Amino acid sequence: MKKILIAFLFAPIVAFASGSVHLDKWPGTVADKPALQNGAKLFVNYCLNCHGASYMRYNRLTELGLTEQQIKDNLMFTADKIGEPMRVAARAGEQRAWFGATPPDLTVIARARASADGSGADWLYTYLRQFYRDDKRPTGWNNLAFENVGMPHILWELQGEQVLNKDHKLELAVPGKLSPKEYDQAVSDLVGFLVWMAEPMQEQRKQLGIFVILFLCVLFGFAYALKKEYWKDIK
Ligand code: HEC
Structure with a gap:
């Protein structure tokens, strides 16, 4: 009985640590405000369709050096008032039907994904760059950092399409709008925003x-x- 209890206690850690992938180090810092602003823009444009950040209010984005007017004009698509939280654009029930998994709230994802293998930032930076084409998946996408993930590759237009070659390595088969270097930078900015959001008070x-x-x-x-x-x- 005791053993079972202990197993349960550690189950979440084991689940995160298992299939341990090599994590690329996130190259950014939360002190870089222009990068965080760009990250916020990417987040509201590409992620808020499915994921909420319901512990984050739009007016806190002023701490990134934006004015309330800039926030209202460029970033606020899912709220009317500046004091409202960053709610998801679609409803959770609908998404479960589409993807077989509910997209989790991302307010504290950078802390939730911290593991023995690396920081949450490293995991996110790796995950968002390791989608590849997989015909066996309902979305048409798979991910080296998150096997059989329910999320499609939302940023594919920017990154292009990667495939797994016969050595089980990622290869860019179709180029995207951004060069690989530019894409890494964009993802780094986005991860910076997620890290900042997880602990804006740090x-x-x-x-x-x-x-x-x-x-x-x-x-x-x-x-x-x-x-x-x-x-x-x-x-
Ligand atoms: C079309 C809907 C959709 C969009 C848009 C989307 N996601 Fe997801 N996301 C999902 C779903 C569904 C899952 C759950 C996957 C699973 O559990 O298999 C997920 C999972 C994740 C996870 C893993 C969470 C965990 O379990 O730890 C992260 C991180 C993530 N998404 C980040 C992002 C970011 C960043 C963006 C914007 C660039 C984004 N997502 C845009 C649907 C979406």
């Missing part, structure tokens, strides 16, 4: 940590003085 959080420690030091000083004051007559 910069502030570090500062808050220091503030909390300082506050505790000061509090300790007061508490100690107070204790001395209380006990001084008792001895």
Whole structure:
């Protein structure tokens, strides 16, 4: 019984770690605001059709250096008010019927996909570049990082069409609108946005940590003085 419980406990980790693929390192950083802006644009244009980011509000995109007007004009397709969350354009039930799997919410996907093999960013950067043509799949696409994935290759127009050659390596069979280098850059920007979204507070959080420690030091000083004051007559 105990063994079964332990197996259940670790099942999610095993599921993510299994079939461990080589992960390419994400080359970007969350400090690069223009890259994050481009990533946000790609995200609303290509991903929001199926995936929501329902813990993210449109007005938070101002933290990427955009004005509310720019957000309204260029990025807001699934909401009327700037304070609304980034909801999915289609309904979840419909998608299950199309793809046999519901596209998960992507707000924290960069954290959810972190594994022993690498960061969530590395996994996403690899996944979004490793779709290939596969006639055996209902969507016509498969993926080296996510075997038999239910998601079609949404960015195929940009990347072109890859196939698996006889050495089981990816090969660009039909070129896309972007060169391989440009495509990698676009995906890197998109991953940057996903990483930022998963933890938009990461910069502030570090500062808050220091503030909390300082506050505790000061509090300790007061508490100690107070204790001395209380006990001084008792001895
Ligand atoms: C046509 C609908 C559709 C679009 C558009 C789409 N996806 Fe997906 N996505 C799916 C489905 C369906 C799944 C679930 C696949 C599965 O479980 O087999 C999925 C899964 C994923 C996963 C894996 C989630 C996990 O299980 O960890 C990631 C990451 C992802 N999508 C990212 C993206 C990004 C980034 C974009 C935009 C470039 C995008 N998707 C656009 C349908 C879509």
